[in-house]
Amino acid sequence: MSNLLLRKLQRYVRLSEADCIWLAEAFGPARAVAARTDIIHEGDDPRAVNVIVDGWACRYRQFADGRRQIVALLLPGDPCDPHVFHLDEMDHTVGAITPVILGQISGAALQAMTARSPQLDLAFHREALATAAVQREWTISLGSRTGIERLAHLFCELHARLEAVGLAEANTCPMPITQNDLGDAMGQTSVHVNRTLQELRGMGLITLRSRRLTIHDPVALARLAHFDPTYLHFVAPADRTVPWRREPPTHDDLAEISNSRGGPA
Amino acid sequence: MSNLLLRKLQRYVRLSEADCIWLAEAFGPARAVAARTDIIHEGDDPRAVNVIVDGWACRYRQFADGRRQIVALLLPGDPCDPHVFHLDEMDHTVGAITPVILGQISGAALQAMTARSPQLDLAFHREALATAAVQREWTISLGSRTGIERLAHLFCELHARLEAVGLAEANTCPMPITQNDLGDAMGQTSVHVNRTLQELRGMGLITLRSRRLTIHDPVALARLAHFDPTYLHFVAPADRTVPWRREPPTHDDLAEISNSRGGPA
DNA sequence: CGGCTGGTTGATTGGTTTCAACAAGCGTGG
DNA sequence: CCACGCTTGTTGAAACCAATCAACCAGCCG
Numbered sequence: 001m002s003n004l005l006l007r008k009l010q011r012y013v014r015l016s017e018a019d020c021i022w023l024a025e026a027f028g029p030a031r032a033v034a035a036r037t038d039i040i041h042e043g044d045d046p047r048a049v050n051v052i053v054d055g056w057a058c059r060y061r062q063f064a065d066g067r068r069q070i071v072a073l074l075l076p077g078d079p080c081d082p083h084v085f086h087l088d089e090m091d092h093t094v095g096a097i098t099p100v101i102l103g104q105i106s107g108a109a110l111q112a113m114t115a116r117s118p119q120l121d122l123a124f125h126r127e128a129l130a131t132a133a134v135q136r137e138w139t140i141s142l143g144s145r146t147g148i149e150r151l152a153h154l155f156c157e158l159h160a161r162l163e164a165v166g167l168a169e170a171n172t173c174p175m176p177i178t179q180n181d182l183g184d185a186m187g188q189t190s191v192h193v194n195r196t197l198q199e200l201r202g203m204g205l206i207t208l209r210s211r212r213l214t215i216h217d218p219v220a221l222a223r224l225a226h227f228d229p230t231y232l233h234f235v236a237p238a239d240r241t242v243p244w245r246r247e248p249p250t251h252d253d254l255a256e257i258s259n260s261r262g263g264p265a
Numbered sequence: 266m267s268n269l270l271l272r273k274l275q276r277y278v279r280l281s282e283a284d285c286i287w288l289a290e291a292f293g294p295a296r297a298v299a300a301r302t303d304i305i306h307e308g309d310d311p312r313a314v315n316v317i318v319d320g321w322a323c324r325y326r327q328f329a330d331g332r333r334q335i336v337a338l339l340l341p342g343d344p345c346d347p348h349v350f351h352l353d354e355m356d357h358t359v360g361a362i363t364p365v366i367l368g369q370i371s372g373a374a375l376q377a378m379t380a381r382s383p384q385l386d387l388a389f390h391r392e393a394l395a396t397a398a399v400q401r402e403w404t405i406s407l408g409s410r411t412g413i414e415r416l417a418h419l420f421c422e423l424h425a426r427l428e429a430v431g432l433a434e435a436n437t438c439p440m441p442i443t444q445n446d447l448g449d450a451m452g453q454t455s456v457h458v459n460r461t462l463q464e465l466r467g468m469g470l471i472t473l474r475s476r477r478l479t480i481h482d483p484v485a486l487a488r489l490a491h492f493d494p495t496y497l498h499f500v501a502p503a504d505r506t507v508p509w510r511r512e513p514p515t516h517d518d519l520a521e522i523s524n525s526r527g528g529p530a
Numbered sequence: 531c532g533g534c535t536g537g538t539t540g541a542t543t544g545g546t547t548t549c550a551a552c553a554a555g556c557g558t559g560g
Numbered sequence: 561c562c563a564c565g566c567t568t569g570t571t572g573a574a575a576c577c578a579a580t581c582a583a584c585c586a587g588c589c590g
Contacts, residue, residue: 059401087391088498089495092401129348131397133356136337142404143452179537191581195578443567454547456548457547460571
């Protein structure tokens with residue numbers, strides 16, 4: 001397996017050859033989970049970091065009356081539970097959306113790795129902060145964006161995140177998620193998601209068919225969604241342009257690039 | 266000033282006498298900010314951690330068309346920007362709701378402190394994770410809870426958080442926030458917030474008057490809100506009972522208590 | 531072929547927004 | 561000291577978006 005967590009971390013910090021090897025060696029045996037199965041239960045006391053190697057999962061909370069809210073989507077390369085040792089109890093559940101393959105990093109391995117390499121430590125820190133930023137963006141979506149804007153924003157985000165780990169082409173990416181799940185994530189009924197999707201299709205912005213999303217007009221979609229990828233905090237490789245980037249590179253970007261001049265991966 | 270950040274951190278980890286002194290010494294000169302003023306702007310490159318010493322603030326994002334979404338409320342004892350050194354650019358703005366007094370911890374002081382004390386390091390880690398959990402809970406509120414449930418949940422949360430730093434009595438706490446702000450936080454119009462408040466008052470659950478909230482029936486309010494304080498990840502002092510706690514103490518709580526047996530604060 | 535899951539459509543209901551107006555509280559300056 | 565202006569809270573009526581309920585269709589698999 002090409003290590004997608006590694007690809008993701010390299011979007012935050014330029015890592016050395018040794019960092020890459022340490023990270024690869026930290027992975028324990030993989031574990032397969034069936035679709036629609038829970039990976040980590042609310043109340044569990046986790047002891048290893050599970051990393052999505054393949055498939056999609058989600059964090060969610062289910063109420064007694066049947067309502068379910070998905071609070072995060074977990075894509076290949078995403079750690080499921082960066083909480084190990086730090087917090088004692090899960091306050092939500094992680095479930096597989098598709099069949100999922102999990103890589104596992106023991107707490108000890110993670111600690112050893114970050115103790116040896118400040119770069120890796122920083123990368124994991126930034127990963128956590130970027131995840132928090134995504135959570136804030138979902139709060140914004142659910143609070144302020146209309147139905148169609150929400151869905152448009154989610155598609156922009158998912159495409160960007162998948163592209164970051166090499167799982168998306170310029171204007172298309174996998175989207176193995178039901179309308180029901182989309183509704184549970186965006187705080188809407190599957191019926192309404194359905195009608196909103198038709199509207200997006202009718203505007204000529206996207207195609208969503210056989211678990212694959214195609215974005216026909218990324219700029220228009222991003223404009224509709226008020227999507228600005230800054231919050232993902234990816235450092236774009238110089239050779240990859242992001243069409244909907246709001247502004248030219250800032251001084252921070254330039255500083256970042258010059259910082260990493262010395263060490264190619 | 267009694268150090269509210271310290272009080273808060275002690276709800277995550279039992280700290281030693283030395284820890285408390287180091288934390289107190291880390292604070293630089295305080296800074297006063299007027300109400301309705303921004304503390305940190307989107308796009309800023311922050312270089313010190315600002316801690317709310319007094320007053321209320323919020324994280325928010327404002328759209329071009331005037332819509333504003335508050336994504337987090339910052340209470341006394343809350344750090345505004347735990348991102349220092351780790352991330353280069355703010356993706357949202359922090360603004361003062363009331364007049365605010367900020368304490369400041371330089372990046373160097375923070376690093377020195379956490380390097381010296383693993384307990385403090387853990388406490389800051391847990392604070393960050395608890396903040397992320399609060400963010401998830403807001404996502405759940407905005408996505409799944411009805412208007413009245415949202416407001417009820419927010420009141421439960423704010424009371425619990427204020428109580429954790431000693432700013433709330435058993436059934437009352439300050440609530441210096443306008444209905445407009447409540448609306449911007451809960452994704453609703455101030456008009457609708459107003460009507461929802463009347464409903465809560467009519468049910469005999471709360472009083473909200475002159476910037477002070479009184480909860481007349483905490484259990485009923487928590488039930489209405491589906492409020493379960495587990496997500497706040499506070500370790501309740503043994504002598505303080507939380508009436509709406511879902512379950513008796515779990516094995517994790519007991520482990521936590523026994524872990525901290527050795528070191529009284 | 532049946533049964534299941536996921537997607538689509540229509541009609542109705544209901545929760546929220548919008549717009550507009552007005553009342554209450556409060557600080558400031560004449 | 562009162563008048564004024566501003567912010568905050570309150571109320572009503574109409575418009576609108578999304579939920580609900582219910583039915584039906586399409587694809588897939590045993």
